[in-house]
Amino acid sequence: MKNHFVSIIIPTYKDWPRLELCLNALKKQSYPQDHFEILVINNAPIEDPLPKKIQLAKNCRLLIEKLPGSYAARNKGLNECKGEIIGFTDSDCIPDLLWIENAVNFFNKFPKYQRMGGGIRIFSKNKLPSFVEWYDYIFAFPQEAYVRSGNAVTANMFAYKEVFRNVGFFNDKLMSGGDYQWGKLANKNGYKIGYAPESFVNHPARSTVSELVKKAKRVGEGQAMFNTTNRGSKYNRSLAYLKLVKPRFWEIKKIFAYYSDGINFLDKFFVVLLRHYITATGDYAKLKYENKK
Structure with a gap:
């Protein structure tokens, strides 16, 4: 070898x-x-x-x-x-x-x-x-x-x-x-x-919400920087953002299907809320950056 x-x-x-x-x-x-x-x-x-x-x-x-x-x-x-x-x-x-x-x-x-x-x-x-x-x-x-x-x-x-x-x-x-x-x-x-x-x-694992938010913003801006696709007007991009922030049921299913010793129903419920908040934060950071172009 x-x-x-x-x-x-x-x-x-x-x-x-x-x-x-x-x-x-x-x-x-x-x-x-x-x-x-x-x-x-x-x-x-x-x-x-x-x-x-x-x-x-x-x-x-x-x-x-x-x-x-x-x-x-x-x-x-x-x-x-x-x-x-x-x-x-x-x-x-x-x-x-x-x-x-x-x-x-x-x-x-x-x-x-x-x-x-x-x-x-x-x-x-x-x-x-x-x-x-x-x-x-x-x-x-x-x-x-x-x-x-x-x-x-x-x-x-x-x-x-x-x-x-x-x-x-x-x-x-x-x-x-x-x-x-x-x-x-x-x-x-x-x-x-x-x-x-x-x-x-x-x-x-990141242990604070602020750490997750910081990463989400960085990722969102990064996606906007290398995304060269024409996404239309600011109005159309804003409408697309509103569609993104709706509940993602497959992710909710993934969270509640996750099994590990120690995670309980309440933890999973808070993870659902956090997931939607973090996802919306990242998408909004991407939208803001694209609107500056």
């Missing part, structure tokens, strides 16, 4: 405590340490430098990117990396100890794929999640569905470097959705993607 040299790219923005947990997990990887490198890209280098208490491993390099945005930071890593295979995760993720090994095994076992989306497992701060955290358990990172549509989120994505050479890098003007846009281009160029749930990272 071939041991490819792998580059792991991790953008970070004022998130050193969680990044330290991520790096500690990478120090314990089953994959040989001399067969992979870690590139951490600080996206707030002036106001938030690396704390002295964080000791980087020998195979880890710290880069800086002043241009705002995680995709600009990832592009910095792509310019500097040496790996044949490129892996992406986020500073708040904790990779499984077999994460890299299982990703490389996937490519060795299935040579028809040039890209891979790995599993993303949600965990909560407390033993019993709040209804806000349950929201992320149910709706955050449906990676398998993303892969079926030809994409993968960069919380856990691998690809051969040659794909980036031929397709290009991420759109650094986007604050959200750059992985989706890049995935569409990769599909268009014939690069296939597969799903590898055994190559997983652990991602913390």
